[in-house]
Amino acid sequence: MRVTTLSIGDELTHGAILDRHGGWFAGRFDALGCDLVEHRMVGDDRDLIAASIRELAASSDLLVVTGGLGPTADDLTREALADALGESLVLDPEALAALEDRFASRGRVLSESNRRQAHRPEHARSLPNANGTAPGLEARLGDSRIVVLPGPPHEMHPMFESVIASGIEPSADHEATIDINGYGLPESRAAERLGPLLERDRDPLVGIKVSWSILTASVRGTGVEAVARAIERHWHPLAYGRGATTLEEVVGGLLEQQGSTIATAESCTGGLLGGRITEVPGSSGWYGGGVVTYSNECKQQLLGVPAELLERHGAVSEQVAVVMAMEAARRFGADYALSTTGIAGPGGGGEHKPVGTVWIGGCDTTGDHPNAWARRFVFPGDRTWVRDRTVKSALQMLRLHILGFESPLLWEAEQS
Amino acid sequence: MRVTTLSIGDELTHGAILDRHGGWFAGRFDALGCDLVEHRMVGDDRDLIAASIRELAASSDLLVVTGGLGPTADDLTREALADALGESLVLDPEALAALEDRFASRGRVLSESNRRQAHRPEHARSLPNANGTAPGLEARLGDSRIVVLPGPPHEMHPMFESVIASGIEPSADHEATIDINGYGLPESRAAERLGPLLERDRDPLVGIKVSWSILTASVRGTGVEAVARAIERHWHPLAYGRGATTLEEVVGGLLEQQGSTIATAESCTGGLLGGRITEVPGSSGWYGGGVVTYSNECKQQLLGVPAELLERHGAVSEQVAVVMAMEAARRFGADYALSTTGIAGPGGGGEHKPVGTVWIGGCDTTGDHPNAWARRFVFPGDRTWVRDRTVKSALQMLRLHILGFESPLLWEAEQS
Numbered sequence: 001m002r003v004t005t006l007s008i009g010d011e012l013t014h015g016a017i018l019d020r021h022g023g024w025f026a027g028r029f030d031a032l033g034c035d036l037v038e039h040r041m042v043g044d045d046r047d048l049i050a051a052s053i054r055e056l057a058a059s060s061d062l063l064v065v066t067g068g069l070g071p072t073a074d075d076l077t078r079e080a081l082a083d084a085l086g087e088s089l090v091l092d093p094e095a096l097a098a099l100e101d102r103f104a105s106r107g108r109v110l111s112e113s114n115r116r117q118a119h120r121p122e123h124a125r126s127l128p129n130a131n132g133t134a135p136g137l138e139a140r141l142g143d144s145r146i147v148v149l150p151g152p153p154h155e156m157h158p159m160f161e162s163v164i165a166s167g168i169e170p171s172a173d174h175e176a177t178i179d180i181n182g183y184g185l186p187e188s189r190a191a192e193r194l195g196p197l198l199e200r201d202r203d204p205l206v207g208i209k210v211s212w213s214i215l216t217a218s219v220r221g222t223g224v225e226a227v228a229r230a231i232e233r234h235w236h237p238l239a240y241g242r243g244a245t246t247l248e249e250v251v252g253g254l255l256e257q258q259g260s261t262i263a264t265a266e267s268c269t270g271g272l273l274g275g276r277i278t279e280v281p282g283s284s285g286w287y288g289g290g291v292v293t294y295s296n297e298c299k300q301q302l303l304g305v306p307a308e309l310l311e312r313h314g315a316v317s318e319q320v321a322v323v324m325a326m327e328a329a330r331r332f333g334a335d336y337a338l339s340t341t342g343i344a345g346p347g348g349g350g351e352h353k354p355v356g357t358v359w360i361g362g363c364d365t366t367g368d369h370p371n372a373w374a375r376r377f378v379f380p381g382d383r384t385w386v387r388d389r390t391v392k393s394a395l396q397m398l399r400l401h402i403l404g405f406e407s408p409l410l411w412e413a414e415q416s
Numbered sequence: 417m418r419v420t421t422l423s424i425g426d427e428l429t430h431g432a433i434l435d436r437h438g439g440w441f442a443g444r445f446d447a448l449g450c451d452l453v454e455h456r457m458v459g460d461d462r463d464l465i466a467a468s469i470r471e472l473a474a475s476s477d478l479l480v481v482t483g484g485l486g487p488t489a490d491d492l493t494r495e496a497l498a499d500a501l502g503e504s505l506v507l508d509p510e511a512l513a514a515l516e517d518r519f520a521s522r523g524r525v526l527s528e529s530n531r532r533q534a535h536r537p538e539h540a541r542s543l544p545n546a547n548g549t550a551p552g553l554e555a556r557l558g559d560s561r562i563v564v565l566p567g568p569p570h571e572m573h574p575m576f577e578s579v580i581a582s583g584i585e586p587s588a589d590h591e592a593t594i595d596i597n598g599y600g601l602p603e604s605r606a607a608e609r610l611g612p613l614l615e616r617d618r619d620p621l622v623g624i625k626v627s628w629s630i631l632t633a634s635v636r637g638t639g640v641e642a643v644a645r646a647i648e649r650h651w652h653p654l655a656y657g658r659g660a661t662t663l664e665e666v667v668g669g670l671l672e673q674q675g676s677t678i679a680t681a682e683s684c685t686g687g688l689l690g691g692r693i694t695e696v697p698g699s700s701g702w703y704g705g706g707v708v709t710y711s712n713e714c715k716q717q718l719l720g721v722p723a724e725l726l727e728r729h730g731a732v733s734e735q736v737a738v739v740m741a742m743e744a745a746r747r748f749g750a751d752y753a754l755s756t757t758g759i760a761g762p763g764g765g766g767e768h769k770p771v772g773t774v775w776i777g778g779c780d781t782t783g784d785h786p787n788a789w790a791r792r793f794v795f796p797g798d799r800t801w802v803r804d805r806t807v808k809s810a811l812q813m814l815r816l817h818i819l820g821f822e823s824p825l826l827w828e829a830e831q832s
Contacts, residue, residue, distance in 0.1 A: 011623065012438070013453070014593065015440075015441075015444070018436065018438075018439035019439055022434075022435050023428070023433075027430075030430045030431045031431075036430070036431075037429070038468075041454065041455040042455075043452075044623065055471075071603065071604040071607060072607040072614055072623075072624050073615055074614060074616060111608060131797070133604070152626070154797060154798070220430070269691065269694075270690045270703070271687030271689065271690025271692075271706065272687060273687065275685065275688035275803075278684075278685075278686025278687070278708075278710060281761070281762050282763070284710055287710055288710055289708045289710045289714035289718065291706070291708070292694075292705045292708070294700055294703050294705045295700060295704040297704060345697070
């Protein structure tokens with residue numbers, strides 16, 4: 001099946017928001033065994049939208065359009081679809097009733113601008129939207145099916161699955177792409193380890209990408225499972241999961257299996273590590289809590305880090321990271337603890353401790369004696385990147401510890 | 417100047433790599449005062465590329481194409497450009513010499529496949545590429561200028577600046593777009609408040625978008641400052657800043673001005689609120705730390721929340737939110753404190769406390785007597801959305817409190 005897609009919105013063509021729909025459609029249609037021929041992005045221009053709909057519909061079996069269904073005057077996709085179909089807009093009574101219900105259940109009255117959203121081209125069909133006010137639209141133009149979905153991803157994605165994906169029967173010989181995720185290896189080394197697997201004339205075809213420091217190898221074609229396993233061996237033990245699996249899910253799963261718990265003591269990450277751990281539903285099963293000790297006073301008062309230690313070694317030091325992890329484990333009665341202390345920047349760096357220097361501490365009380373340690377990293381990137389990489393390195397460090405591996409991680413520095 | 421852009425590559429249409437070029441072009445051309453009419457993304461298909469080049473060139477003064485200039489057999493942009501121009505490919509001696517030099521300087525011999533890269537359509541011009549092997553191409557088709565650049569961003573961006581941006585004189589009357597951000601108002605109400613400002617035939621043109629619950633009104637055209645101020649009045653007091661300004665920056669700025677400090681006590685957000693506050697460089701000036709009390713035991717042990725209160729009202733209650741905020745302020749010696757306790761889902765919801773129910777507590781010790789309160793919200797969306805909206809609502813709540821406003825916020829529920 002030949003598919004085309006169209007994203008609409010001035011915020012996209014003016015660069016205020018990155019259009020991620022094209023890439024998302026590409027991935028989903030690839031998994032469904034469909035051929036995404038073309039994706040377009042245009043602004044809120046009624047004539048241009050109508051012309052694009054006509055052109056794309058003429059060159060595909062299915063055209064998916066997103067955006068421009070909102071309640072405001074610059075949302076023109078409904079009108080443009082009607083133009084493309086040569087129809088006028090009519091009020092859809094069911095869509096209107098659904099909108100009124102939605103507003104009533106929230107104690108609000110339907111406004112005139114939201115009422116616009118219940119309109120559809122005469123021979124189009126309204127598609128219910130469980131997560132927002134804008135119904136979708138479905139119509140036929142020539143031999144092509146046109147589906148229009150709202151722009152916000154959390155509204156669009158579920159509608160895509162129910163309206164589009166559920167109706168596509170993957171062809172018998174189509175194998176779903178397998179994505180293998182890893183963390184802690186430079187991209188160039190990750191590629192070298194795969195060697196000839198990356199050659200472009202092979203089947204299955206393997207591609208590597210890096211997004212927010214997470215390496216992903218995508219395997220598409222025939223016999224993907226065997227190649228996926230080979231990649232997991234080559235990246236061992238830094239490959240941590242497939243598909244949408246996150247590091248925090250993997251760590252949570254290990255803790256749940258063991259019936260263990262974890263506590264956190266965060267300085268430079270300011271709560272992000274706890275935030276990441278609790279992103280996983282059910283994390284109350286392994287995470288009781290943590291402290292954010294951003295200032296030195298807090299480190300002393302909440303965790304009992306000795307003032308003398310802070311003075312002698314500085315807050316960003318192996319000693320302080322170790323005490324933070326030990327005290328977090330002790331005070332929360334947790335089996336494991338992770339601590340972070342570092343210089344996220346932009347200020348605060350020095351010759352011996354440049355911006356990006358982070359100590360990540362760990363503590364394991366599951367053995368006969370509590371065992372605490374810390375590892376030093378020098379992360380590249382700005383404040384946001386340093387903090388994100390700290391969180392990911394801490395989770396990978398705990399995962400490797402629990403599994404019994406001692407692998408150095410990317411950006412880990414010699415002990416100093 | 418009307419501009420169109422085209423990204424080429426099977427890795428884009430198959431979803432292996434996210435096409436970021438469209439968004440990048442959108443931002444750069446907006447800053448240069450050019451009108452990006454349309455961006456397209458197609459795979460490595462010679463006929464489709466040629467057809468897209470012809471169509472886009474016909475509808476714009478400048479067409480920028482990226483990708484498909486590599487040395488391998490699936491790189492077909494050179495051939496497709498020649499097709500679109502109705503010309504054949506010839507070897508460019510200067511481009512070939514530059515390629516041979518590049519390879520020689522690395523001790524490598526030019527391969528036959530790399531030699532292909534020195535070809536250009538007869539009347540096109542080769543553009544030197546300082547950061548890679550693929551030269552760019554420049555040609556005219558009708559009234560349109562076509563520039564073809566290599567796909568890798570670190571090769572494409574410098575060539576864009578030297579070949580394209582440097583030649584564009586921003587028109588004297590070009591005013592930079594102003595973005596006004598707000599939080600806590602539904603999009604439909606935000607639009608109604610702007611009324612005729614949103615009409616499509618006006619100058620300046622105003623558009624509204626919502627990204628992760630943040631409202632942004634973009635004002636582009638002539639006389640943008642006066643209209644931006646009008647929007648800030650209409651959204652008052654929920655408009656909090658312009659451009660890339662974040663809520664956490666605004667709250668941090670207010671605290672810094674006052675010389676005040678803040679502490680946090682988080683349950684359902686698990687550390688995300690502290691993480692957000694410390695995203696701002698210099699936040700150690702107003703944030704000492706916080707606690708993440710995810711379990712009831714932690715709420716009792718770290719914050720002294722009475723067991724009786726937890727039993728009688730439940731952890732997700734006004735009473736518990738108030739005590740958490742008060743105790744955080746007291747234990748950290750902070751002027752203000754924020755607390756969160758709620759049901760982020762997917763499990764844990766009930767009839768009276770559905771998933772999305774969150775109490776946000778506040779405490780202000782700057783007056784003669786400490787003042788603590790809590791507000792109830794029922795946030796729509798999944799776990800990630802509920803937690804993100806909790807953090808933003810807490811920050812907006814504190815901002816309004818410090819400024820002395822008492823505005824209800826979106827998703828705030830009647831007290832029960």
